[in-house]
Amino acid sequence: MSKGFTLIEILIAMAIMVVLAAGGATISLRASRRKSVETTTDKMISLLRLAKSNSQASKVGTCTTNFQGWQVNINSTSVALQLVCGASTSDTQTFTYPTGVTASPSPTVILFKRLGAGTNLAGDAIIEISGLITKEITVTTKGEIE
Secondary structure, eight states, X not given: OOOSOOHXXXXXXXXXXXHHHHHHHHHHHHHHHXXXXXXXXXXXXXXXXXXXXXXXXXXXXXXXXXEEEEEEEEOSSEEEEEEEETTEEEEEEEEEOOTTOEEESSSEEEEEEGGGOOBSOSSOEEEEEESSSEEEEEEOTTOOBO
């Protein structure tokens, strides 16, 4: 009787380890992609709330005349918080989505008018953030963020 393992037994053990490692990597990648969508959704909600708050408080920033409000400009790969002064805008914060995450419809511009006068929307806007999963954010014409 010999002591030790045969070549077949070692190969079978290695094959089992490879299958287990591949399964673990797949689970980890899926969790990472799900987290990316959740992080992007949280950041977009944060920027929407900041735009609303700044508009309600009439925070004019660098605008010296014709303050219109604050807007969030949503593209397929990024979102920007912008100060609206007359016909011009200036970015104050920009967030680029992680790889594999998109937002639609794109482009979407949501202006929160000064002193809580609502938004520029004709109807409620539903923004979808997609990756491995899809999350929705609704902004009403009155400026409520859900």
